[in-house]
Amino acid sequence: MNQPGTIETGRKDRIVGLYSQARQLAIGRDYAQALELYDKIIADVPRLIFETPRINYERALCLKALGRIEQAGQAIRSCLSVQPDDPEFLRFLSEIQLAKHSTDAMPVVDVQHPGASVSFERRTSQALELCRHGLALAKSGEHTAALAFLDQVLIEYPDVAPKMMGLQLHKGSCLRAVRRFGEAAQAIRNELSLDPNNSRCRKLLNDIQRESECGDLARDEGKFAPVAASSMRCELCNLQCLVFERQFERDWHICPNCNLIRSDVDESQAKVLDKGSPSGSKSPTYGAIHRREEFFCRVFLEQLKLNDILLYGIGWSPVYKNFKEAGYNVVGCDLWRPLIEERNKQFGQGAFYHRDDLPDMKFDVISAFEVFEHFVRPVQEVQLLANHLKDNGIIVGCTDFWHGGSLSKHPNPDRSYWVHKSHVTTWTWKSMNAVAHQFGLKTYYCKTNKRNFAAKVFFVMYKGSKYDQFVQGLPKIFYDVW
Numbered sequence: 001m002n003q004p005g006t007i008e009t010g011r012k013d014r015i016v017g018l019y020s021q022a023r024q025l026a027i028g029r030d031y032a033q034a035l036e037l038y039d040k041i042i043a044d045v046p047r048l049i050f051e052t053p054r055i056n057y058e059r060a061l062c063l064k065a066l067g068r069i070e071q072a073g074q075a076i077r078s079c080l081s082v083q084p085d086d087p088e089f090l091r092f093l094s095e096i097q098l099a100k101h102s103t104d105a106m107p108v109v110d111v112q113h114p115g116a117s118v119s120f121e122r123r124t125s126q127a128l129e130l131c132r133h134g135l136a137l138a139k140s141g142e143h144t145a146a147l148a149f150l151d152q153v154l155i156e157y158p159d160v161a162p163k164m165m166g167l168q169l170h171k172g173s174c175l176r177a178v179r180r181f182g183e184a185a186q187a188i189r190n191e192l193s194l195d196p197n198n199s200r201c202r203k204l205l206n207d208i209q210r211e212s213e214c215g216d217l218a219r220d221e222g223k224f225a226p227v228a229a230s231s232m233r234c235e236l237c238n239l240q241c242l243v244f245e246r247q248f249e250r251d252w253h254i255c256p257n258c259n260l261i262r263s264d265v266d267e268s269q270a271k272v273l274d275k276g277s278p279s280g281s282k283s284p285t286y287g288a289i290h291r292r293e294e295f296f297c298r299v300f301l302e303q304l305k306l307n308d309i310l311l312y313g314i315g316w317s318p319v320y321k322n323f324k325e326a327g328y329n330v331v332g333c334d335l336w337r338p339l340i341e342e343r344n345k346q347f348g349q350g351a352f353y354h355r356d357d358l359p360d361m362k363f364d365v366i367s368a369f370e371v372f373e374h375f376v377r378p379v380q381e382v383q384l385l386a387n388h389l390k391d392n393g394i395i396v397g398c399t400d401f402w403h404g405g406s407l408s409k410h411p412n413p414d415r416s417y418w419v420h421k422s423h424v425t426t427w428t429w430k431s432m433n434a435v436a437h438q439f440g441l442k443t444y445y446c447k448t449n450k451r452n453f454a455a456k457v458f459f460v461m462y463k464g465s466k467y468d469q470f471v472q473g474l475p476k477i478f479y480d481v482w
């Protein structure tokens, strides 16, 4: 008998031989023959499914090529249960779902980066600014917060990031510190592919391996295996979502393509959410949310000399009055009907509208601060905003993004953000880029240096190219803005 974990040499050679034959056949597009060999290999050494999911993945490719979509789907889900974050596997799963479920599904195309209009030097300095801030957070032990900055560099600056030696190493160290071992190892491997002789990486990789295998560190805390198909479809990609996790007494679903995460909302809850909230932004003081809304709107109104503004989801905020008094052409919008009535009494008819009654007006600037996370139908809601933009119009707002791991590991020490029952949609860079792209909008993202606001993303979605230079040249980090 063989010891578990070993294959006797003769048998191993035979498997390796079969595998190389199978690959050759697959490359030569003889999928039926290739599949026969892949099946033989797996029948012979079933544990290879877990030890070398690549084999099963190649088998899945053959199944799909032969039109056996259902089985290809099963195979790739099995691969994902071993390597849940593998981008190639995830991409293939979404292809499968496209093939299986829908002929009208819309694959998300990468947005051509509007940042190309800004010089490489400027982009490098933006990336460095984010990186420096991330490293400072890591140094003070705020690893999840640090990741929110380091990941932004990798996602937004794919041209600059590979030149920043050590970036992936730092990311790997942060991931290790928050015990997301699988992702940590991947980041270190990425660094090694840039710098194969980096001995610090090799040591770290060993440490990660050991920690993830031994004793009480065995639990990979960030690991999630979203492999069970969920009942929800991604409104954006029209793909079947995967169950992400059960958290805060709700199920959360992730789109395998764009990573948009949404929580279950049943019909009765949707109705309640659609009525808005009487307390919407009704704080007696001039709260942080209003100050930040006013600050960011003024950046565009004043510097680009724009005049027409829609304050979307503004509630009782004093920003409406401030802008009106400053002479801007301002309209407020909310969901809570009594609020709209009261505001119209105060400021005159047409000052405020319910979302569904908004007349066909177009605006230079639309603000949506702490609004996107409330969207039950995110695509429809963004479309509504896009429809009310003038040519070269700008949407500006903020929301907390998902930065990996469980939603319970929100980077802020106050982890209550996703506990709010009305927070039902969790955005990511990819999903926001995708929805913006769908409506012909470009994007730009900024952060604040404020402590405990690492997950907060200030976003700009804008039409046309008139303000490319201005928007893409905005500071990456706004200092002392809430």
Ligand SMILES: [Zn+2]
Residues within 6 Å of the ligand: 234, 235, 236, 237, 238, 239, 255, 256, 257, 258, 259, 260
């Ligand atoms: Zn999607």
